[in-house]
Amino acid sequence: MIPSIKQSKLFNRLYISYLVWFFVFLAAPLIVVSVFAFNDSLFPSFPWQGGTLDWFFSDSGKKIGIFHDSELLGSIGLSIMIAFMATFFAVLVACSTAFLFERSDFPGKSLLYVLMLLPLVIPGVLLGVSILVFSSEIANYFEDYWMIDLEFLRPGITLVVVGQFAFITTISTLIIAARLRKFDRTLEEAALNLGASPFVAVLTITIPYLKPAIIGAAIVCFLMSFENFNTTFMLVGSDAPLTVAMFERLREGSTPVLNAISVLLMLGSGLLAIINISLQKKQQ
Amino acid sequence: MSAVTIAKKIRLGLWLLLAPLFLWLALLIILPHFELLAFSLIDPDDQGFTFEFYLEFFQEPLYWRTFLRTAVMSILATVLTLVIAFPVAFYIAKMLRGRSKGIVFAMCLIPFWVSELVRTFGWMILLRESGVISNFLQWSGLASGPVELLYTDATIMLGLVYTSMLFMVVPLVSTLDSLDDSYIEAGYDLGGSNWDVMREIIIPHAVPGIVSGCIIVFMLSLGNYLTPVLLGGKDSLWFTEQIYTQFITRFNWEQGSAFGLLLLLLSSLIVWAGLKATGQSFTKTMG
Numbered sequence: 001m002i003p004s005i006k007q008s009k010l011f012n013r014l015y016i017s018y019l020v021w022f023f024v025f026l027a028a029p030l031i032v033v034s035v036f037a038f039n040d041s042l043f044p045s046f047p048w049q050g051g052t053l054d055w056f057f058s059d060s061g062k063k064i065g066i067f068h069d070s071e072l073l074g075s076i077g078l079s080i081m082i083a084f085m086a087t088f089f090a091v092l093v094a095c096s097t098a099f100l101f102e103r104s105d106f107p108g109k110s111l112l113y114v115l116m117l118l119p120l121v122i123p124g125v126l127l128g129v130s131i132l133v134f135s136s137e138i139a140n141y142f143e144d145y146w147m148i149d150l151e152f153l154r155p156g157i158t159l160v161v162v163g164q165f166a167f168i169t170t171i172s173t174l175i176i177a178a179r180l181r182k183f184d185r186t187l188e189e190a191a192l193n194l195g196a197s198p199f200v201a202v203l204t205i206t207i208p209y210l211k212p213a214i215i216g217a218a219i220v221c222f223l224m225s226f227e228n229f230n231t232t233f234m235l236v237g238s239d240a241p242l243t244v245a246m247f248e249r250l251r252e253g254s255t256p257v258l259n260a261i262s263v264l265l266m267l268g269s270g271l272l273a274i275i276n277i278s279l280q281k282k283q284q
Numbered sequence: 285m286s287a288v289t290i291a292k293k294i295r296l297g298l299w300l301l302l303a304p305l306f307l308w309l310a311l312l313i314i315l316p317h318f319e320l321l322a323f324s325l326i327d328p329d330d331q332g333f334t335f336e337f338y339l340e341f342f343q344e345p346l347y348w349r350t351f352l353r354t355a356v357m358s359i360l361a362t363v364l365t366l367v368i369a370f371p372v373a374f375y376i377a378k379m380l381r382g383r384s385k386g387i388v389f390a391m392c393l394i395p396f397w398v399s400e401l402v403r404t405f406g407w408m409i410l411l412r413e414s415g416v417i418s419n420f421l422q423w424s425g426l427a428s429g430p431v432e433l434l435y436t437d438a439t440i441m442l443g444l445v446y447t448s449m450l451f452m453v454v455p456l457v458s459t460l461d462s463l464d465d466s467y468i469e470a471g472y473d474l475g476g477s478n479w480d481v482m483r484e485i486i487i488p489h490a491v492p493g494i495v496s497g498c499i500i501v502f503m504l505s506l507g508n509y510l511t512p513v514l515l516g517g518k519d520s521l522w523f524t525e526q527i528y529t530q531f532i533t534r535f536n537w538e539q540g541s542a543f544g545l546l547l548l549l550l551s552s553l554i555v556w557a558g559l560k561a562t563g564q565s566f567t568k569t570m571g
Contacts, residue, residue: 003379005472015375022372026395026449029406032416036409046419093304100301114567115309121499121555122313123507125524126544129531130316133323133541166312198297227399230509230524234531246401250408250514262402269397277390 030266037259055260066260075245076261082157082241083225086164090221091214093165094172101173102180119167128234131163156237163231168224172217179213180206212279219276223269317548323541337542347526347543354523355550357437358505361444365452365501366494368445373456373493374486378465389457396450404514407443408434411515435517443511448504452497459493460486495564499555506551523547 007015040052042063059068066072101113119127132155139153152158183206191201207214229243236244242261249258327334341347376389395403410416411433421427433439463486471481487494512522527547530540559566 005469007478015371018371019375022368023391025446026392029403029410029446030395030398031406032409033402033406043414046414046416093308096301097305100298100305104298104301106298106302110567112305112309115313116305117567118309118313121503121551123503123524123547123551125507125509125527126548127313129527129540129544130320131312132531133537134311134316134319137319162312166308169308223397227401229399229401230507233509234528243399243401246405247510247514250401250405254405258405262398262405265402266398269399270394273394273397 033259033262034266036256037263039256042255055256063255064257066257066264069257072242072245072257072261075240075242078157078239079226079242082161082164083222085161086168086225087218087221089161089165090169090172091176091218093169094176094217095210095214097169097173098177098180102177116170116173119170122167124167124228124230125234127166128163128231131159131166131231132234135159135162154237155235157239159235159237160232160241163235164225164228167231168221171224172221175217175220176210176213179210183209212282216276216279219272219279223272227269320541320544323538324545326538328538337539338546340539341542341546350521350526351523351546351550353521354506355554357441357444358502359554361441361448361505362498362502364441365445365448366498369449369452369456369497370490373453374460376453377457377460378463378468392453393450400447400510403447404443404510407439407446407515411439434515435519437516440512440516440520440522443515444505444508447508447511448501451500451504455493455497455500456490457493459490463489491562492564492568495558495562499558502554502558503551506547 037055038051038053040049053065055063056065057067058065097116101109101116135153139150142148142150142153187209188201188205191205192198196204227243229247232241233244233247240248246258246261324337325333325335327336341351372392376385376392380388408415412418413430413432413434415433417433418427418431421431422429467485467489468481471485476484507524509522509524509528512520513525516522523543524547527540527543530536530543555566558564
């Protein structure tokens with residue numbers, strides 16, 4: 001089954017056709033979503049009524065394009081803001097955690113490492129509700145005993161950021177730690193011998209070395225936050241980020257404006273994916 | 285600097301690095317789950333200890349049936365994903381070289397950079413009564429009227445397998461990559477058939493990848509909400525939906541907490557059993 005071992009023609013043909021079908025299966029939903037964004041109809045389905053860009057640019061009538069749909073545009077802005085905040089804190093904590101696990105030894109380190117990995121195996125819905133319950137209890141306590149209303153502990157943007165941070169930090173820690181493991185420490189020692197303080201050595205030698213991993217981790221975090229639904233859905237207040245807004249519209253029955261926004265999302269995440277892949281190539 | 289001050293500085297540095305990790309894990313992971321546990325075991329009326337929310341789960345057939353159904357369907361989805369992904373991963377890891385390998389692998393990855401919501405929406409357009417496949421069947425004469433393909437268990441299964449595919453392909457490709465071709469050749473030289481080589485050489489080598497892929501896919505299916513709700517409709521009966529209903533719709537946080545912990549227990553148990561059965565460690569599989 002490897003190139004050096006010859007197989008029958010029939011086997012090879014079946015294998016190749018299986019792969020072709022597999023890629024058709026992977027691509028099919030994305031292709032239909034994109035195609036129907038350009039259908040001049042009120043529903044994302046057949047019959048084909050001719051091509052149009054109305055679902056992107058139209059600003060009046062029955063068809064409101066995505067660039068004029070203030071509700072969806074607002075939710076995109078909100079999602080971007082949430083993603084930026086969650087990513088910033090996640091990468092910051094991930095850097096410090098990566099140094100901790102790669103550079104120092106202390107009792108209980110392996111236990112802590114297992115705990116650090118836990119967010120990967122906790123279902124997102126559960127992570128969301130547990131944070132919801134915990135923060136509400138704290139908020140209730142402050143309200144009952146101190147008469148202080150801690151609005152940010154109630155469902156809303158802050159809790160969404162916190163909930164997403166709780167699991168994307170694990171992922172970015174793993175990415176940054178993997179790069180730090182490959183670092184040649186003699187470079188740092190050279191800087192120390194030349195009179196740099198440990199802090200300066202890390203700042204001028206190690207951090208630049210980690211830069212591709214940090215950017216890569218930030219891209220992954222940003223996307224995971226932007227696209228997250230499960231945890232976000234449990235923690236949202238009255239303002240809906242994009243995934244939640246799209247979900248509500250999907251349930252109501254959708255117009256092709258959702259296809260249009262999907263096309264934009266695909267372009268955006270495709271771009272980020274390409275940046276990330278080329279970054280990884282540079283690292284090697 | 286004397287040795288003592290350096291030691292002090294190192295200790296200080298250690299604490300500075302530990303603090304954010306500690307706060308993150310304690311405040312966002314550990315304490316919230318203990319809070320959930322407390323909620324599920326304390327009677328809200330008299331603050332006494334109670335098992336009533338767990339008993340409610342076992343007494344109400346809808347609850348435990350949904351739970352079992354979610355578990356069984358997640359296991360089935362995991363097995364299906366493995367079976368579908370394995371030949372693809374093998375082809376990428378062993379049959380392709382250089383540039384074409386990178387391109388085909390990227391083709392597998394890129395769809396998963398797109399939001400799950402968009403992918404599910406795509407399946408809805410394909411499968412619904414007025415959808416692409418229904419139209420195609422009518423046009424080709426295979427069906428006389430519109431065909432509703434949404435809102436069945438098979439649709440949920442399709443969505444789950446599709447959504448988790450990447451998380452199976454990636455670990456499989458990376459373990460199969462590390463298998464030296466000469467072992468496979470040796471298997472054939474010793475007279476093994478395709479099946480023998482597969483069973484005696486390739487699969488045993490791929491076990492770590494299979495285990496980590498299966499664990500991730502199982503967790504993702506079990507915790508999925510979007511796919512069952514959108515593709516399965518009102519009767520999807522997924523356990524995360526029950527948790528959502530208890531928390532957000534019914535505002536019955538005690539019952540919801542009990543459900544949440546049962547889900548966590550089930551997932552930990554199956555992950556543990558999977559690791560135990562194959563002799564893998566959690567840290568190696570996940571990290």
